[in-house]
Amino acid sequence: MAEKISNLSFVTQDGREVPRVPVELCWADRLGDWKARWGINRMRYSVEPGLYAVGNPDGGSVVLVSANYKLSFDALRKELGGLDGWIMVLDTKGINVWCSAAKGTFGTDEVVGRIGLVGLEEIVNHRRIIVPQLGAVGVAAHEVKSRSGFSVIYGPIRACDIIEFIKAGMKATEQMRQVCFSLYDRLVLVPVEFVNGVKYLIFAIAVFFILSGINAGGYSSDLAMKEGVRSAVNLFAAYFGGAVISQVLLPWLPGRSFSFKGFSVGLTVAAFLLLLKLTGGRLETIGWIFLIAAVSSFITMNFTGASTYTSLSGVKKEMRIAVPLQLTAAIIGAGMWMVSKFI
Amino acid sequence: MKGQTYLKNVVTLRLDVDKCTGCGLCAVVCPHRVFEIKDDKAVIVDRDGCMECGACSGNCPVEAIRVESGVGCAVAVFKWMLKGGEPNCDYCNRSDDAPS
Numbered sequence: 001m002a003e004k005i006s007n008l009s010f011v012t013q014d015g016r017e018v019p020r021v022p023v024e025l026c027w028a029d030r031l032g033d034w035k036a037r038w039g040i041n042r043m044r045y046s047v048e049p050g051l052y053a054v055g056n057p058d059g060g061s062v063v064l065v066s067a068n069y070k071l072s073f074d075a076l077r078k079e080l081g082g083l084d085g086w087i088m089v090l091d092t093k094g095i096n097v098w099c100s101a102a103k104g105t106f107g108t109d110e111v112v113g114r115i116g117l118v119g120l121e122e123i124v125n126h127r128r129i130i131v132p133q134l135g136a137v138g139v140a141a142h143e144v145k146s147r148s149g150f151s152v153i154y155g156p157i158r159a160c161d162i163i164e165f166i167k168a169g170m171k172a173t174e175q176m177r178q179v180c181f182s183l184y185d186r187l188v189l190v191p192v193e194f195v196n197g198v199k200y201l202i203f204a205i206a207v208f209f210i211l212s213g214i215n216a217g218g219y220s221s222d223l224a225m226k227e228g229v230r231s232a233v234n235l236f237a238a239y240f241g242g243a244v245i246s247q248v249l250l251p252w253l254p255g256r257s258f259s260f261k262g263f264s265v266g267l268t269v270a271a272f273l274l275l276l277k278l279t280g281g282r283l284e285t286i287g288w289i290f291l292i293a294a295v296s297s298f299i300t301m302n303f304t305g306a307s308t309y310t311s312l313s314g315v316k317k318e319m320r321i322a323v324p325l326q327l328t329a330a331i332i333g334a335g336m337w338m339v340s341k342f343i
Numbered sequence: 344m345k346g347q348t349y350l351k352n353v354v355t356l357r358l359d360v361d362k363c364t365g366c367g368l369c370a371v372v373c374p375h376r377v378f379e380i381k382d383d384k385a386v387i388v389d390r391d392g393c394m395e396c397g398a399c400s401g402n403c404p405v406e407a408i409r410v411e412s413g414v415g416c417a418v419a420v421f422k423w424m425l426k427g428g429e430p431n432c433d434y435c436n437r438s439d440d441a442p443s
Contacts, residue, residue, distance in 0.1 A: 102396070102431075134398075136372035136402055140402055157374060178375065302418050304415055305416025309349055309415075
């Protein structure tokens with residue numbers, strides 16, 4: 001079910017009514033966008049595919065192609081103040097431009113099909129569409145041209161550069177064409193990354209709580225409560241290291257592979273906990289160092305998919321080395337933690 | 344971008360200079376500026392910057408570029424090892440790294 005867009009009006013073009021969207025987001029849009037960032041309603045946060053207007057477009061106005069993830073659609077329209085143009089929204093199943101282009105839903109077939117469905121040939125008198133550069137992963141410009149007659153002009157990566165791009169006569173600067181992964185880009189990903197894995201953290205904490213009661217004399221629920229809290233603190237710190245600290249500090253961490261970056265963060269986190277005397281006795285402390293390093297390394301490695309610059313070949317190479325090491329470290333760490341219960 | 348180059352000497356990107364017509368579309372679509380056009384031919388100027396997204400090869404009208412494209416995502420690789428097929432973004436619910 002698609003989201004309703006607030007404050008719609010209509011323009012008439014070629015005898016047809018086309019919904020016109022405001023270029024300013026209202027509080028409901030902002031709340032919805034914020035919730036999507038936290039993983040709430042994220043996979044159903046879409047707008048109806050089709051043709052929309054901004055400003056007062058006519059047959060000569062530009063056509064911008066977008067995805068039907070509402071976060072993407074909102075990011076585009078809020079940058080279009082002062083523009084008279086058309087937005088052709090593809091059916092990308094509620095996924096953003098780059099990811100849906102990789103999946104193929106933002107692709108040549110959908111572009112060509114949507115041009116036909118919205119009757120773009122009757123709406124505009126030119127034969128050009130502006131496709132966001134990251135859509136090029138799924139779109140082949142020469143095929144769109146031969147199948148629909150429309151030329152694809154690849155626009156800038158970021159919606160905030162669209163107006164400048166159009167004003168410059170459809171010319172992008174090098175900076176507009178380069179994807180980056182700035183501190184802000186990483187920070188907006190932290191909430192959803194944190195929320196996504198938290199169920200595994202809670203499960204791990206529960207298991208450690210239960211096992212904490214085991215000792216040489218049998219089982220003690222008092223001990224489980226007391227020692228379980230320490231386990232929870234250490235596990236949370238490991239998770240926080242991998243899911244938050246590694247992501248924020250990514251470019252400044254040593255090494256190129258994500259697993260090594262996460263390993264470094266894990267060791268630092270463990271050292272910090274040791275200084276605060278939160279890691280227990282000597283054997284248990286060594287166990288936590290192994291465990292925290294393994295967990296932090298693993299979680300950071302899984303951030304490769306959210307980053308904007310890792311290749312599949314590179315990830316495979318990294319994993320061939322890192323995964324066995326992470327697994328070994330985790331087993332050693334958990335083993336030492338368990339043994340420390342008995343001595 | 345500084346501090347944002349991934350592993351060296353791993354990517355599968357190949358350019359057949361003889362086929363290249365110098366149209367320049369690869370240089371336009373590449374999000375990491377891997378290509379430049381010199382003397383009416385594409386040139387790979389930053390191979391290690393390639394993330395194997397496949398935008399260049401998909402938009403090359405003469406099939407001069409080959410790359411084993413895919414997602415550089417450890418979670419997708421895990422799922423692929425468990426379920427087979429190929430590493431892809433199906434079932435992923437973060438799908439949010441693109442700014443537009």
